[in-house]
Amino acid sequence: DAKTTQPPSMDCAEGRAANLPCNHSTISGxxxxxxxxxxxxxxxxxxxHGLKNNETNEMASLIITEDRKSSTLILPHATLRDTAVYYCxxxxxxxxxxxxxxxGTRVLVKP
Amino acid sequence: xxxxxxxxxxxVLKTGxxxxxxxxxDMNHNSxxxxxxxxxxxxxxxxxxxxxxxxxKGEVPNGYNVSRLNKREFSLRLESAAPSQTSVYFCxxxxxxxxxxxxxxGTRLTVV
Numbered sequence: 001d002a003k004t005t006q007p008p009s010m011d012c013a014e015g016r017a018a019n020l021p022c023n024h025s026t027i028s029g030x031x032x033x034x035x036x037x038x039x040x041x042x043x044x045x046x047x048x049h050g051l052k053n054n055e056t057n058e059m060a061s062l063i064i065t066e067d068r069k070s071s072t073l074i075l076p077h078a079t080l081r082d083t084a085v086y087y088c089x090x091x092x093x094x095x096x097x098x099x100x101x102x103x104g105t106r107v108l109v110k111p
Numbered sequence: 112x113x114x115x116x117x118x119x120x121x122x123v124l125k126t127g128x129x130x131x132x133x134x135x136x137d138m139n140h141n142s143x144x145x146x147x148x149x150x151x152x153x154x155x156x157x158x159x160x161x162x163x164x165x166x167x168k169g170e171v172p173n174g175y176n177v178s179r180l181n182k183r184e185f186s187l188r189l190e191s192a193a194p195s196q197t198s199v200y201f202c203x204x205x206x207x208x209x210x211x212x213x214x215x216x217g218t219r220l221t222v223v
Binding site for chain 1: 115155216
């Protein structure tokens, strides 16, 4: 699976959009981009994933560049409860194809 | 509530003791995984089971064994605990189609 690069930390104001970048320049054609987050030592929680099209769900939006070498997770109206470590992962969708976690981005939402 | 259940939630062991961490899921998921997370670090894969009856090593398998008891249950055993195994252990499961992991709440293990 391709490796990803994320900034180690970022701050965000409550109520504002949080834009979390992820670089995956070596991604291959059949690898999906996944985002998970981990709130204060709880088990990681799935947020969203996509292949090439932009995706949106009730939690977030995922914007993938046309060349698929980078993506951005958007939390549209960050709340204090969004303070967490966010992990960007790329993987092929196949049974037993494990998620490999990097360091993630530590996001602090401030009042 | 449907999900992944891990027991125990906390455990303190003495060096050399053995124990088994239990994980069960009630979502009829095919694949199950064991990760460890050391303070300030990301999760590292210990072992996984792509389907009932199969297990494979992950990134950091030394010092651990696993058993996929049935489709629901995947246990992790420490035969002779060492202080380096002090960590938070997470179990996860994944359906055959859907490709989204569900994680348990973790077992916090301290080896003294």
